[in-house]
Amino acid sequence: MYTFHHLHDQYGPYLRVSPTTILVADLDSVKKIHSPHDIFKKGSWYGGALKSENLLTIKDPQKYKHHRRAFGTAFSNSNLGLLEPMVRRKTEFCFKRVAKRLEDGEVVDIKPWFYYLAADIIGELCFGKDFGALDNETENPLVRDCINLAIVAGTKGKIPFSKYLNWILSFIPHPTIQWFCECEDRLLDHGAKALKGIRREIRDCRDKKPRPSLFVALLDHIDNPSAKYKLNMIELQQESTIIIVAGTDTVTVTGTYLTWVLLRNPEIRQKLIDELETVGWIQGDSGDDITDELLQGLPYLKCLLQEVLRLYAPVQIGLPRVVPNNGRLLGPYFIPEGIECMTQPYTLHRDPKLFDEPFAFKPERWLNATKEMESAIMSFGAGSRVCPGQHLAMMELRLMAAMMLKYCGDAKLADSCTDESMEIVEKFLNYPKGNKCELQRD
Numbered sequence: 001m002y003t004f005h006h007l008h009d010q011y012g013p014y015l016r017v018s019p020t021t022i023l024v025a026d027l028d029s030v031k032k033i034h035s036p037h038d039i040f041k042k043g044s045w046y047g048g049a050l051k052s053e054n055l056l057t058i059k060d061p062q063k064y065k066h067h068r069r070a071f072g073t074a075f076s077n078s079n080l081g082l083l084e085p086m087v088r089r090k091t092e093f094c095f096k097r098v099a100k101r102l103e104d105g106e107v108v109d110i111k112p113w114f115y116y117l118a119a120d121i122i123g124e125l126c127f128g129k130d131f132g133a134l135d136n137e138t139e140n141p142l143v144r145d146c147i148n149l150a151i152v153a154g155t156k157g158k159i160p161f162s163k164y165l166n167w168i169l170s171f172i173p174h175p176t177i178q179w180f181c182e183c184e185d186r187l188l189d190h191g192a193k194a195l196k197g198i199r200r201e202i203r204d205c206r207d208k209k210p211r212p213s214l215f216v217a218l219l220d221h222i223d224n225p226s227a228k229y230k231l232n233m234i235e236l237q238q239e240s241t242i243i244i245v246a247g248t249d250t251v252t253v254t255g256t257y258l259t260w261v262l263l264r265n266p267e268i269r270q271k272l273i274d275e276l277e278t279v280g281w282i283q284g285d286s287g288d289d290i291t292d293e294l295l296q297g298l299p300y301l302k303c304l305l306q307e308v309l310r311l312y313a314p315v316q317i318g319l320p321r322v323v324p325n326n327g328r329l330l331g332p333y334f335i336p337e338g339i340e341c342m343t344q345p346y347t348l349h350r351d352p353k354l355f356d357e358p359f360a361f362k363p364e365r366w367l368n369a370t371k372e373m374e375s376a377i378m379s380f381g382a383g384s385r386v387c388p389g390q391h392l393a394m395m396e397l398r399l400m401a402a403m404m405l406k407y408c409g410d411a412k413l414a415d416s417c418t419d420e421s422m423e424i425v426e427k428f429l430n431y432p433k434g435n436k437c438e439l440q441r442d
Contacts, residue, residue, distance in 0.1 A: 034378075090121055095403040
């Protein structure tokens with residue numbers, strides 16, 4: 001990530017880094033690569049990252065379109081509105097627990113708490129039952145499998161002949177290696193059992209109103225002959241796995257950096273507090289009724305989150321797209337078919353032609369954002385393959401910001417939390433160099 005960025009600085013927006021791969025950091029060309037009208041299929045990384053096909057890894061545009069339409073309005077703002085009370089309740093519970101530890105004089109690493117919260121939210125959204133991470137204040141084994149699978153997927157996607165990696169490792173009779181290699185299988189198995197449980201609940205529900213879940217409609221469509229777009233149980237099982245993985249690590253990283261910038265910048269923190277108070281938000285355990293619907297209308301909060309995602313999006317490496325048949329013209333260059341184009345968000349998000357002081361954290365820049373600034377942001381992907389869970393992620397981040405300041409707004413960064421410890425380290429997903437963000441109270 002850093003190497004490619006420096007190469008762009010030195011040689012310009014088009015770089016050939018191998019006989020079959022180019023890097024592109026020109027905004028017009030990036031928009032062409034990710035256009036939904038002239039599709040550049042996903043590249044080789046997606047074929048080796050995971051065993052199963054899902055919304056993230058499917059390369060065939062028609063197959064992806066079928067899966068996406070099968071989910072219908074599951075990720076829409078209107079459907080997520082039905083699930084918002086649960087997200088809000090868990091977020092408040094999380095920060096009450098963190099606040100109690102701070103009151104007791106503890107130094108609290110906020111990063112694992114975001115993981116507990118994100119995992120429990122995604123568990124309940126998918127399966128109607130959380131993982132118990134917040135209640136137990138520890139990682140459920142399945143949550144640990146999510147972390148490991150993100151590492152495995154990122155590593156396999158970068159290694160040539162990675163599809164043989166699991167097969168080779170399967171011959172090494174070491175329990176730790178075998179346990180690590182089987183993390184995807186365990187998640188798939190959990191998804192299968194949980195989905196069968198939801199299906200039984202739907203069948204046995206007397207009032208025909210089972211608990212809200214992303215998969216209720218999808219499961220109901222399996223036996224519905226009139227449903228045009230539907231997935232079978234195996235496909236739903238595979239989708240549930242990627243939703244768990246994608247919905248935990250990413251929100252954890254972003255929430256950690258959100259906390260850091262708020263506590264590191266007193267002026268920004270106070271501006272957000274002032275804005276929150278305009279909708280009835282009260283700092284402390286006051287019992288106010290702050291909903292995501294109210295938070296969506298706050299312009300400074302929106303700017304703040306956009307700036308966090310610009311600089312600290314969890315995925316900032318360039319994932320590949322393949323040039324279609326007959327080749328395409330990108331900028332001044334004709335690129336032959338079959339060449340993989342990588343568009344790196346890290347570089348686009350720091351383009352000095354688009355962003356004044358590109359390495360500075362300035363939420364105010366988004367108050368008068370240009371169309372070019374907005375189209376350069378790829379925090380949730382771009383074009384036809386934009387992340388379907390972006391509305392859920394934004395709901396979580398808005399509520400995290402409000403509840404963190406409500407219960408922990410008087411906390412400060414611990415001495416261990418420095419600019420150096422929070423430097424971005426690339427491990428497929430980005431993480432703080434110190435892998436923690438510790439808070440304390442005076």
